[in-house]
Structure formats: C-alpha cells, structure tokens
Amino acid sequence: MDLRFASISVFAFASIQAPATADAQSAQASIAPTVVVPRPAASWPTIGSDVPLDPAWHTGTLANGVRYAVRRGKQPPGTISVRVRMDVGALMERDEQQGWSHLVEHMVFRGTAHYPDGEGVRVWQRLGASFGSDTNAFTALRSTTYALDLPRADAASYSQALSVLSDMLTSATIDPKLLTTERAVVMAERAQRMPPLVRKMRETTQPLFFAGTKSATRDIAGNDATLNGASASALRAYYKAWYRPSRAVVVVVGDADPALLEQGVRTAFGAWTAEGAEPTEPDYGTPRAPATSVATVSDPQLPSQAILALVTPHDDGVYTIARQQRNFVDAVAIGILRRRLDSVAQRGESIILATVGVTRQRHIEDEVIVAITPKPGQWSQALEATYRVLNGALAAPPSQAEVDEQTAKLIQSLSSAVSTEQTLASAAVANGFVGSIDQQGGTAAPIFYLRLFALQRATLTPDVIQSAIKRLLAPDPRLLIASNVPVPVETAAKALASSRAAAADAGVAVREVSLAQLTLAGQPATVTGSDKIADLGIERVHLSNGVEIDLKQTAFEKNRIRVVVTFGHGLLGETTAGASSLWSSAAVTAGGIGPFSADELERLGAGRAILFGFGVGVDRFTFTGASGRRDVESMMKLMAAELTQPQFRAAPLGRLRDAVGVGYQSTFSQPVSVFQRFGAPYLHGGDARFAPLPPLSTVEGLTLPDFRSFWSKRLASGPLRVLIVGDFDRDATVAAVARTIGTLAPRTDDRPPASLVDVKADVPARGPVQLHHEGDPLQAVVAKAYPTIGLLDDVPTSTALDIAARLVETRMIEQFREQQGGTYSPFASHPQSSAMPHYGVFLAGAQLQTGRIDDFTRALNAIIVDLGAHGPTPDALARARTVASSASERALSDNGYWMNVLTGDLDDPRYLAFTKAAVSRWTDVTPATVKAAVARYLRPERGFAIEVLPVAPTVTK
Missing domain, CATH: 3.30.830.10 (Metalloenzyme, LuxS/M16 peptidase-like)
Structure with a gap:
C-alpha cells in the first residue's frame, strides 16, 4: 500500500548507464513506407480519438459500467497480472476528507462481506502471491489502483483471486474497531514516507507550482484532524459514493486465453451495482500565477537545489495523433536542452547536475521542470549558467547534429518497444495501460508509434525544434531555492531576474566521433575450450588470454543481451584502509574512455546500446550493460578500452565530491536512511568496509592523483569473466568477446587472504x-x-x-x-x-x-x-x-x-x-x-x- 506523492529530489551522481534498448536497426527495417491510416475507434479507450487501439487488447464495457481490457501475456509463463483502477484519489476529497481515499485503500484489505479480516490476503498467499510485492495498492491524486500478480494462470486460481479482489471493491465492511487500528497504520505510513524535511518541501512547493489548481491544497496522506475525523460510517459513505462500477477499469494481462480472462472479469464484477447518485466531479481548478513566483526553503539537512517550473494548463481532451506528434517534437527539444545542461555540468564549474523534463497531468497542469543541483554556496551562479543555456536555445536553432542525436535516441527507444513487445512482463504491460488511462487515449501498438515518428522525422528541422523550445520555455518561471542556509526571497528574486537576462551561451564546437577512432592494442584471442552445465543451460568458454565467458541463452527478452564483465575481488579484496576510496566508483567512467570525453561518449551512444555502468560488488568489480545483436560488440569494445584506456579527470571527481557533500546531511533526516547508511558495518561483524561512505573528511580529501592511482591498479588486476545472458547468436557473440575483451593481456589473480573474506x-x-x-x-x-x-x-x-x-x-x-x-x-x-x-x-x-x-x-x-x-x-x-x-x-x-x-x-x-x-x-x-x-x-x-x-x-x- 503506497501513497504516490512527490518527495525531495536529490540527484545522484550519474555514471555511464546502459539504456534499456534492443537492436534499433532491425526494427526500423520493418517500417512500411506508407501513411498511417488509423482505424475507427471501436471501444471505450479510443472514443473520440484517432489513435488506434492495439489489436492485442480485448476491451469492452459491462452492463453495469465496468470497463475492462484484457490481453495475452507470456512473461513470466503461467502468470496473470491484474490491475483495477478506481477513478478516485485525493483530488476528489473535500477539505475535511483529506487522506480518506488512502484510508479506504487500506480498509478494503481489512474484511469484506465474504472474506473476514486477513482472509483475502491468506487466499492469495495460498495461490502463491505474496503480500506487499505481488498484492498491493497505490493511492494518487487522481486514482487508486489495486495490483495483483498471480503466479498461477489456471481458471480456478484466477477465479478465486478475482473473487477476493472484487469483494474488496464492492463490499468492504469498514469495521469501526478495525478502522481504529488501521488509522494508526496509515499514520505510521505517513510518518515514514513524509518525514518533516519532505513535508517542509511540499508545503513550499505546492502553492508555488500548483497555484490555482486543487492540487495546491491536497495531501494524499491527510492529516491528524482529517484522519481522526473519518468515522466508520462516514468512510463507508465515501467508499460507496466513489467505488462504483462506472469509475472502475479492470486490466488483465496473462498467460491464458483472452476469452478466459474476459469471462473472469464478467463473473467477478458483473453483479456490482452502484448505490445512490453518481458523485459530482470536483472543481479541479485552473493554473494561475502564484502570489509570488519565487519561494525559498531552508533546513540544515536540505541538499541545495534550484528548481524552475514553467506551467501551462493541461488539455483534458482525448488523446490524438496530433498531440502525439507534438509530444515527439517536444521530446527532441527537451532532449537537446538536457544534453546542453549536462555538458555544462561536466565542465565542473558551478553546476553539479542539471536536467530538464516535462510532466503532463490530467486535471492538474503541464510543467517543464528544470532541476539544478549547484555546488555548495553557488546556487545563483548555477542559475545564471542554466539560463545561459536556455537563452542560447531561444536565440538560435539547434544544430542538425543535435537534432539527429535526439531523433536517433527516440527511434532507438521506439524500436526497443517494438522488438520487446512480445516478451515484456505482463505486469509492465498492465501498468502501462493503466497509466495511459489518464491521457484518455488508449494504447496503440508499439509499431504504430514507431511508424508515426518515422513519417514525421524528416519534418523535425532545427527551426521546428527551436519553435518547440520557445513554446516550452514561454511561461514565466517559478523558482524554488532549497538550501541548508536561509536565502531571502528578495535575493532569490533578484537572482532570477538577473539570470533571465544572462547572455546566451553560444555552445562549444564539437568534433565528429566514431568508434573507429578507438583502437585496442592486442590481438584477438582464440577459443581454447568449452564445457557445459547442461541441466542449467549454461556454457563456459575459455579464451587463450585467460578470459572465461559464461553464457546463458534465453528468449525471455527479445533481442536483448545482458553483459557483465567482472574482474578483481571488489570489497572483499580491500583492507579497511584501502576500501576508503571505493565510494568514488561513480566517477571512474565519467571522465571518458580512450579518445572520447564523457560528452562524446553520450553522442556516440545516440541511437545505439553501447553505454554501460561501473559498480563495486562484494567480491568483484563489474561493468554492466544491455545491448542488442547489432551493438553488443561495440559495447564490449568500450568495456575493454575502459580497462586499459581509462580517462581520469578532475571535473567528474570534483562533481562527485560535491554531490556527496550536498546530500550527506539529508541522510540524517529520517531513521531509515541512517539505518541503511550506517547500520551495515554492524551487520557484518563491525567490518568498516561495508559502510557505503567513509567520513565526509575522507571524501573531501581524495585528490585526483590518489583517485587515478587507486582505480588504475584495480582496473588492471584480477581475472576477467564475461557473463552473457539473453537472446544472442552464440558463435557471433563469442567471436565478439574474442575481438574485444580477448585482446587484453593475461591477468594474474591475487586472491585476498581468508581473513578478509571470512566475514x-x-x-x-x-x-x-x-x-x-x-x-x-x-x-x-x-x-x-x-x-x-x-x-x-x-x-x-x-x-x-x-x-x-x-x-x-x-x-x-x-x-x-x-x-x-x-x-x-x-x-x-x-x-x-x-x-x-x-x-x-x-x-x-x-x-x-x-x-x-x-x-x-x-x-x-x-x-x-x-x-x-x-x-x-x-x-x-x-x-x-x-x-x-x-x-x-x-x-x-x-x-x-x-x-x-x-x-x-x-x-x-x-x-x-x-x-x-x-x-x-x-x-x-x-x-x-x-x-x-x-x-x-x-x-x-x-x-x-x-x-x-x-x-x-x-x-x-
């Protein structure tokens, strides 16, 4: 059971991460050179829309008004995922009812007409579904969603599981004695999820960012007065008013005949009847300018941030092709802004991190959010640096290369959705459909979006993208400054005005980059032997340079290949003193690889799955990435180069030091984070190596030469294993390893003594x-x-x-x-x-x-x-x-x-x-x-x- 509300944004330092993607080229080849002709709307998700429904969905509306959507899903095999979205959330509550939607969500688990308190959960457990992970519920501003992931797909289990779920939504008893107990549980949840620091941020941001809308005054968690004011009879009346067939959508995806899935919905929900008149939709409000466009919040535990919000009303109409095409344009525009801000942050001046994104929320508003993590004490300089980037984008169109980079990324993402559609987890498919309901547009097949964008791509000229940037950045900004020291509002307002007038950043010249510029010194290895663990489907291949390749071929994720390269002995290979620099691992790949800077690697990876992350394990160091058949060799080439041609730079290390320092004090804002950060050594016999971070003085004292020396030694030592799982061509993949990781010189294995391992x-x-x-x-x-x-x-x-x-x-x-x-x-x-x-x-x-x-x-x-x-x-x-x-x-x-x-x-x-x-x-x-x-x-x-x-x-x- 969960409350979906915003918390403090603390941006973690980003190393090179592997995007979730597949082979974009093969999917692009399937694009038909024809105009997309939408078929007529045929069911409730597409009423009034020209976006066609994915034909894999079987949709309908029961006589009582319950809407449903079911489809076959084969991952994991023999399972069914059920989601029921109720159209009721915090926005439907009156002032004195705040928190009631979430309280009802809890109470429906506490007994129904046919299942006494706790018995429904026990039924699900007997069917193999665990409480909390397989069965849960989530309350948000606009909806309450119930989730059930059933590990059995037979008709009897499905029927029994739905019987419990439907009883919860139609006949919850809301017993007064159980309400008293569950109210305490809800208050405990609120205390856990909304510590004072988070609440302070919310109380400042809501009236600033959501002025004029009902969201500005709504608290999903409620407060003591509203929760204590919820009597059993009042809460039951609220439940009966809003939990009615016309406000329910049942989504089922599973490894079964869709006819069986549909019949299960009809049987479980078909007899549901509403009581009383339909409730009146609330006045959701309309965004307006706040009384003041600048707010500040300070607390000794707050990480420094500057957040800009540019607000426009949301179009609550149906989702159309035209809107989707505009969103494609916006995605390219936002991507360009994000890349420019990241490039500025990489210089290591006043910005640690900066990013930009768009949120679109029905019944609320649309927002362009620019979030900046400044260096300590440099929020005004960081704000000015950000506006130089924004003003530069307003002053001149982006380059064609920038547009091409972002369109390639978008094609990659859309292509990945096409190639993985048949192997996507049923739970993810169900969640995606529920998410689309708020846009009132249904769900088209992934190939529709890929083809739509392919037809639109040629129209996305630099001028078109600049027009989108101007539209997105047109609203007057609202600024929130969060700081660990007080910042007067007047000071922040002056800084905003000054920054908005900052000279446009002309950008920097960029060179063309290609993987051909990266050379590996050694010769490809040869295969010296292989063996199999037949009953696990694992093959082990040995190369002449000592590298071991362990392969597990699966069809669980179409055209997705997961790769992990392991080396060294990780945490267990360190002494207590040696482990003090492991925290800096996030800066290892952030400096670049071989001839490429980090910024160039980002451009090199546009439209390709070649980037990867670096991590420290208990007994190994790892490079971890996900790719497709087209790109897996290129990714492993970069991994090999990182081991032999790492680039250690001062700016990434400085950014990481600053990021750790900015967020360190916020650790103490709640007991869970203290337990997670400082409790681990006590769970390992007092071994200080298991502390996620050394003292802050040690972090601040790490110099570039020491950083370079520490990681150069570890990148160059310890045996190499290449672990590969997924949908790959065995011979081609082994050959790719031989041409990349196989070119490295043989490495010795200095195993740590037993005293370091026996924890x-x-x-x-x-x-x-x-x-x-x-x-x-x-x-x-x-x-x-x-x-x-x-x-x-x-x-x-x-x-x-x-x-x-x-x-x-x-x-x-x-x-x-x-x-x-x-x-x-x-x-x-x-x-x-x-x-x-x-x-x-x-x-x-x-x-x-x-x-x-x-x-x-x-x-x-x-x-x-x-x-x-x-x-x-x-x-x-x-x-x-x-x-x-x-x-x-x-x-x-x-x-x-x-x-x-x-x-x-x-x-x-x-x-x-x-x-x-x-x-x-x-x-x-x-x-x-x-x-x-x-x-x-x-x-x-x-x-x-x-x-x-x-x-x-x-x-x-």
Missing part, C-alpha cells in the same frame, strides 16, 4: 547499537539481528531460516501492525552471500514511534519463542512455502536471475546443486525443520539490536 555477522557489543537521526523526534527504527550460517554451509537449515523470515514478517504484519497498529512496514529477511562462505544474518525490524519500541520487541520475541517452541501451523507453513516456490519459479524466466546465477562460483558443486534446487528446496521445509532452525539460531542471547533514535529521544505512550 560474519557477529554480535558487535553488549547491549543495543544506537545510531541517531535528526528527523521526526517521535520516529525510530529498531532491528534485531541474529548471526546465522553461510548460504552453502547447510542448505536445508538456510532454507528453513528463509521460510522463518517469511513467517515472522507475516505474523508481525498480522499481530503488531494489523492488531496493534504499531507500524506500517515490519520486515524480516535472511540475507546470505555465496561470496562470504560463512555469512548469514536473520534480520527483523520496523520503523515505528519511539514509544512503541518495547512493544515491538515483546511482539517479536513472542513470535520467535513460539516458532522455536511449537513451529509454524500447517496452513502458515504451506502459504510461506507456496509464496517462496512461486517466486523462485517465476525467477527462472527472468534474465536478471540468470545473470545473478552466473556471477556465482560455477566450479563449486555445492553452488550448482543449490541453483538446480531453486524451486524444489522449498518443499523439503517442514514444521520440524523451521522449529529446529529457529530454536538454534534465534535464541535471545545470540542476537543484538540496532536502534536508530532521534537525537533528543522523545518517548510517548
């Missing part, structure tokens, strides 16, 4: 570990940790502990959340790592009010003691096993899962046996094995607590 989650000290945050003084995070065993030390026991984590989390939800209202999101997990042979930790915790810490501890201890003494009930165990095995079975159809498999030690027979038993191992868990594992490893004296408390602890009962 355990030992108890760090007596008593709880206490960390502190500076956010809401009534909020805390508490987690209890119990050291366990390594992943392969004792697989049956590890599996039993995995199940125990599911059981503990479920019971914490049922008992501490749903019965006591003590928290929104209790969690339990059992992380292990094959990289650390004897590491395991059982972790259970929650964010909660400080006064509920003792209650949580008692509840958790009681659950663990009961499991250790009696084991789970047969039904609870069966549900946990079914959910776990269903998740494992679905993972077998996921390329990400197989890439993770390849990263393990394929020479270890224990690891291979574990992998082969990914699904079957869950069936061996019994009440006795869970009871024994809990009794052995979750004894009170074995565990320790980590508490994140407010700086000045406030305890309330």
Whole structure:
C-alpha cells in the first residue's frame, strides 16, 4: 500500500548507464513506407480519438459500467497480472476528507462481506502471491489502483483471486474497531514516507507550482484532524459514493486465453451495482500565477537545489495523433536542452547536475521542470549558467547534429518497444495501460508509434525544434531555492531576474566521433575450450588470454543481451584502509574512455546500446550493460578500452565530491536512511568496509592523483569473466568477446587472504547499537539481528531460516501492525552471500514511534519463542512455502536471475546443486525443520539490536 506523492529530489551522481534498448536497426527495417491510416475507434479507450487501439487488447464495457481490457501475456509463463483502477484519489476529497481515499485503500484489505479480516490476503498467499510485492495498492491524486500478480494462470486460481479482489471493491465492511487500528497504520505510513524535511518541501512547493489548481491544497496522506475525523460510517459513505462500477477499469494481462480472462472479469464484477447518485466531479481548478513566483526553503539537512517550473494548463481532451506528434517534437527539444545542461555540468564549474523534463497531468497542469543541483554556496551562479543555456536555445536553432542525436535516441527507444513487445512482463504491460488511462487515449501498438515518428522525422528541422523550445520555455518561471542556509526571497528574486537576462551561451564546437577512432592494442584471442552445465543451460568458454565467458541463452527478452564483465575481488579484496576510496566508483567512467570525453561518449551512444555502468560488488568489480545483436560488440569494445584506456579527470571527481557533500546531511533526516547508511558495518561483524561512505573528511580529501592511482591498479588486476545472458547468436557473440575483451593481456589473480573474506555477522557489543537521526523526534527504527550460517554451509537449515523470515514478517504484519497498529512496514529477511562462505544474518525490524519500541520487541520475541517452541501451523507453513516456490519459479524466466546465477562460483558443486534446487528446496521445509532452525539460531542471547533514535529521544505512550 503506497501513497504516490512527490518527495525531495536529490540527484545522484550519474555514471555511464546502459539504456534499456534492443537492436534499433532491425526494427526500423520493418517500417512500411506508407501513411498511417488509423482505424475507427471501436471501444471505450479510443472514443473520440484517432489513435488506434492495439489489436492485442480485448476491451469492452459491462452492463453495469465496468470497463475492462484484457490481453495475452507470456512473461513470466503461467502468470496473470491484474490491475483495477478506481477513478478516485485525493483530488476528489473535500477539505475535511483529506487522506480518506488512502484510508479506504487500506480498509478494503481489512474484511469484506465474504472474506473476514486477513482472509483475502491468506487466499492469495495460498495461490502463491505474496503480500506487499505481488498484492498491493497505490493511492494518487487522481486514482487508486489495486495490483495483483498471480503466479498461477489456471481458471480456478484466477477465479478465486478475482473473487477476493472484487469483494474488496464492492463490499468492504469498514469495521469501526478495525478502522481504529488501521488509522494508526496509515499514520505510521505517513510518518515514514513524509518525514518533516519532505513535508517542509511540499508545503513550499505546492502553492508555488500548483497555484490555482486543487492540487495546491491536497495531501494524499491527510492529516491528524482529517484522519481522526473519518468515522466508520462516514468512510463507508465515501467508499460507496466513489467505488462504483462506472469509475472502475479492470486490466488483465496473462498467460491464458483472452476469452478466459474476459469471462473472469464478467463473473467477478458483473453483479456490482452502484448505490445512490453518481458523485459530482470536483472543481479541479485552473493554473494561475502564484502570489509570488519565487519561494525559498531552508533546513540544515536540505541538499541545495534550484528548481524552475514553467506551467501551462493541461488539455483534458482525448488523446490524438496530433498531440502525439507534438509530444515527439517536444521530446527532441527537451532532449537537446538536457544534453546542453549536462555538458555544462561536466565542465565542473558551478553546476553539479542539471536536467530538464516535462510532466503532463490530467486535471492538474503541464510543467517543464528544470532541476539544478549547484555546488555548495553557488546556487545563483548555477542559475545564471542554466539560463545561459536556455537563452542560447531561444536565440538560435539547434544544430542538425543535435537534432539527429535526439531523433536517433527516440527511434532507438521506439524500436526497443517494438522488438520487446512480445516478451515484456505482463505486469509492465498492465501498468502501462493503466497509466495511459489518464491521457484518455488508449494504447496503440508499439509499431504504430514507431511508424508515426518515422513519417514525421524528416519534418523535425532545427527551426521546428527551436519553435518547440520557445513554446516550452514561454511561461514565466517559478523558482524554488532549497538550501541548508536561509536565502531571502528578495535575493532569490533578484537572482532570477538577473539570470533571465544572462547572455546566451553560444555552445562549444564539437568534433565528429566514431568508434573507429578507438583502437585496442592486442590481438584477438582464440577459443581454447568449452564445457557445459547442461541441466542449467549454461556454457563456459575459455579464451587463450585467460578470459572465461559464461553464457546463458534465453528468449525471455527479445533481442536483448545482458553483459557483465567482472574482474578483481571488489570489497572483499580491500583492507579497511584501502576500501576508503571505493565510494568514488561513480566517477571512474565519467571522465571518458580512450579518445572520447564523457560528452562524446553520450553522442556516440545516440541511437545505439553501447553505454554501460561501473559498480563495486562484494567480491568483484563489474561493468554492466544491455545491448542488442547489432551493438553488443561495440559495447564490449568500450568495456575493454575502459580497462586499459581509462580517462581520469578532475571535473567528474570534483562533481562527485560535491554531490556527496550536498546530500550527506539529508541522510540524517529520517531513521531509515541512517539505518541503511550506517547500520551495515554492524551487520557484518563491525567490518568498516561495508559502510557505503567513509567520513565526509575522507571524501573531501581524495585528490585526483590518489583517485587515478587507486582505480588504475584495480582496473588492471584480477581475472576477467564475461557473463552473457539473453537472446544472442552464440558463435557471433563469442567471436565478439574474442575481438574485444580477448585482446587484453593475461591477468594474474591475487586472491585476498581468508581473513578478509571470512566475514560474519557477529554480535558487535553488549547491549543495543544506537545510531541517531535528526528527523521526526517521535520516529525510530529498531532491528534485531541474529548471526546465522553461510548460504552453502547447510542448505536445508538456510532454507528453513528463509521460510522463518517469511513467517515472522507475516505474523508481525498480522499481530503488531494489523492488531496493534504499531507500524506500517515490519520486515524480516535472511540475507546470505555465496561470496562470504560463512555469512548469514536473520534480520527483523520496523520503523515505528519511539514509544512503541518495547512493544515491538515483546511482539517479536513472542513470535520467535513460539516458532522455536511449537513451529509454524500447517496452513502458515504451506502459504510461506507456496509464496517462496512461486517466486523462485517465476525467477527462472527472468534474465536478471540468470545473470545473478552466473556471477556465482560455477566450479563449486555445492553452488550448482543449490541453483538446480531453486524451486524444489522449498518443499523439503517442514514444521520440524523451521522449529529446529529457529530454536538454534534465534535464541535471545545470540542476537543484538540496532536502534536508530532521534537525537533528543522523545518517548510517548
């Protein structure tokens, strides 16, 4: 259950990232040189529109007004994804009803006419759907959406799952006693998702950016007065008024006959009847100029930002081809502005990061948002530098090369949608259709958009794009300055006026770049041998330079090839002192590769899938990218060059240092972020290498020579493995590796000593570990940790502990959340790592009010003691096993899962046996094995607590 509202934008430093794409050339070849002729609108998604509905969708409207759209989806196999969008959200609420849409969303899970409290979730669990990930709901300004991803596609399971969902939407009981508890849960969620810093930003931005619209005064989360004012009878009346067939859209995508999917909708929702008159649509308002166009907000924890918003009314009419074509033009225009701003940021002057984007929201407004992260104390200089870019775009048309770069990117994206359409996950397809409803345009087939843009492309001249830029930048700007020190509004207003008058940036001359300019020194390697792990479908190929290629060929993602190059020993290869520079990994590829600067690499990658990211793993360093058959060799050529021809530059390192410094203090704004950033070493036996960041003084003290020396050594050492998963040509791909990574010189393997690898989650000290945050003084995070065993030390026991984590989390939800209202999101997990042979930790915790810490501890201890003494009930165990095995079975159809498999030690027979038993191992868990594992490893004296408390602890009962 989630609230969809904006939070603080803290821009992370960007390394080279791999776009999600496929082979654009093959898709382009299929474009027919004919004019697109839309077919007549035939169903509710296309009424009044000339955008044709994708014929794969089967749509209709039931007699009671429920609209539906169903289609076949085969990924993952044997699954069905259901979405029900209710046309009710925060914009439908009166002032005294704020938060009621979200409160109703919670209450429909708390009992219906045919399913008592909790039973609906248990039914879904018996079918293999987990609460929270497979079953959830989301409240937004304009809608409330219910999501169910069912791991079974048979008619009986589908019917039963829909029966629960339809009962929730048609006959929720909204019991007064349960409302009292769930109100506390909703308030806990609000406290977790809306800490004081986020709320301060919202209270400043809403009247500035949304002046004149109802959105300016709406809070999805509500407040104490409105939530406490929601009696059961009043909330039930609100539910009956807005939850009615005419406001429901049911979307189903799954591995079943569409006729069966449609019949399921008819059976489950066909008898739904509305009570009373249709509610009156609210006055959504119209954007108008705010009382003042400049606002500032300050807080010691705030990262510095300057945000410009250029607002225009949204066209609430139907979606048309003409509007889509205008959006294509705007996408090219915005892309050019974004690239120019990024180029300025790369110079390392006053801007750390700057970007621009467009949001279009029905019943709200359209916005062009320019978000700037300045260097500390340089927001006014950054604002002026931004306006030099904007004014330059207004003063003269872009170059043809700039237009070509952005159109190539757009073609790549549209082509990717075409080539991956048949293998896109059903959940993603369903989510996409629900998202399109707000535009009232339905969903056309991906090939329609590709062909439409191909026909339009020749018309996108520099003059046309400049006209779009002028239109997009025409509104008077609204400026928000966020700072950790006070900034007078008058000062910000003067800076805005001055910046708007800044001289236009003429840009810089750019040279033509081509991959032909990059040369690899060595000779291609030859294949010296290969072997197969037949029952896993994995092949291992060995090259003459010592490189190992591990391949897993799949058809899960059409024409998509995932590549990971691993080398070295990552975190475990470092001493505590050596690890202090690992935080700077994001700046490694940001300086450029070989003869290319980072800006040139971006241009080189336009329309091609050749860019990749660099990361630090527990036991390896990685280059990670996704490509298609046309581009995979080019991507690996760049990866090989990064290992031998890295470019270390001062500007990217300086930007990263500044970015870390800007965002560092905001870590302390809420307990969860403190736990995530500073709790990890305590979960690894006090090992400081696992801290995501060293002290800020260490970050600030890293010089360019030290940075270059640190990473040059690591890029040049350690054995190389190339892991490839996806839809590839085996022989061509092996040859591509041989011509790229295979040209590198053989590398030695200096394995770290056992003392650095044998990490355990030992108890760090007596008593709880206490960390502190500076956010809401009534909020805390508490987690209890119990050291366990390594992943392969004792697989049956590890599996039993995995199940125990599911059981503990479920019971914490049922008992501490749903019965006591003590928290929104209790969690339990059992992380292990094959990289650390004897590491395991059982972790259970929650964010909660400080006064509920003792209650949580008692509840958790009681659950663990009961499991250790009696084991789970047969039904609870069966549900946990079914959910776990269903998740494992679905993972077998996921390329990400197989890439993770390849990263393990394929020479270890224990690891291979574990992998082969990914699904079957869950069936061996019994009440006795869970009871024994809990009794052995979750004894009170074995565990320790980590508490994140407010700086000045406030305890309330």
